[in-house]
Amino acid sequence: FLLDLKKTLMNAVERNGAGTPVRLSPDDFEVIRTELSTQASTVVMLDMSRSMINNGYFLPAKKVALALTALIRGQFPRDNLYILGFSLYAKEFKAEDLPKLAWSEWNIGTNMHHGFQLSRRLLGRQKGGNKQIIMITDGEPTAHMEGGEADFSYPPTRRTFEETLKEVQRCTREGITINTFMLEQSRMLTQFIEQLARINKGRAFFASPDRLGEYILVDYVRNKRRAIA
Template structure:
């Protein structure tokens, strides 16, 4: 255990100062997510908001943005990198993931998320109250001793107690499963077109889903792929810094990379979650990027549908979360869903997290043969 000591500062000794810090910290994290982890930009926005809405004037004690910045440094949320630039720390990255997770769970209906058990009985981790007859191979640690004794007494006498194999009774257990998920995030230019920020909700969902899996389902796996003109993998630590680029939408390569990742996973259940707001508009052909942003190019669309069929044959389900209401583009999503026998949701930005989390939970409730 490591201890870090600081010179006493009076403001840390007052409870209401903690409330001031928490208020600014929650707002600052929101701004950090929109600013893709840029501390300077987030602080400039925070300063502008304070000037316009007098946020710090609402606190009972004297607490300025300068005090807040000092607290961020002292508490290990920001630091200077090798180039003397102020950046967020791993602690802040984890806090952003946790905040996103809490935000999404808060919006889910009570009871909408369970403890991720399958509806089947068998070998598992949690004992059920129901019992059944013992069969060879059952875990002897799950034997119902009381039920077994009662079964034996039904055919025994006072002089002779005889335990027979068919007297043995065992408790059923819930059958837990594991899932390998690839999350595909569209970072093409359309994700910020028309004054609507679509990438920030997508980042929040990715951060929340990764935090959920790492903290509650360690045996599951989550890989994250972003796609624009091409597709590439990113790590969980990269999520706060994710930005939209001047890209077209190479859905084909995104799905190909996801399928290749899942081919290496030894999981019973494999799935692709794709967050997108646009149509496929690019693909590589003979080593060159072929692109067409006007309408649905059938050459590109047909290649994407072929990839969806390949995923279906490898028992990889594609669930598309379409964050646009364009009927023209929804037609493409219906074709993709039919080819893969997958699922599609036409989700608004504020519903995106709930849809993805509930679908993830449902997909874990599958029998493992």
């Protein structure tokens, strides 16, 4: 590898402030990677429920998915990216579909259960590399699948929570990390995501819509660096 001296010094200055001599710690060192990075497969799960539209969250979330698509195609072409929209049901979309995505009558409910099921199937096609789900949502699960049909209830039922967490356990057993970006901090959503994180060991972030892209894109690149460190 090659030492990135400029970034290394900037890290030290940000940590300690300006002044001489610049004190370096092991965490300050940045290198220019020359080897091939580990392949990663990612599903972006976009909440398309009515609240996302009404609160003005869906457009920023959609822009993030487009930006992540451009990042991966440009810098990490070996990576796989899938995009799922979920509300009453979950559905896969192509990146080219994103600009046209809009609210429709089936966008009632937050069926994370179905979203995790489809994500697991998509990621199951890939035999190696890192696998992750990036979920962007503003609410707790309010629907789950029963006999091939969505079962919706608000307030959400205990069964919806239980079935969704069972699917989280299946993802975990298959080596899929779930990272959640919450656009709201309601008590019920926070408690549910805490349970999800305990099972899966993924991370959860609260992100304001205007900084959502910054969080997700920086986090993606940072994880790529860790994977090949």
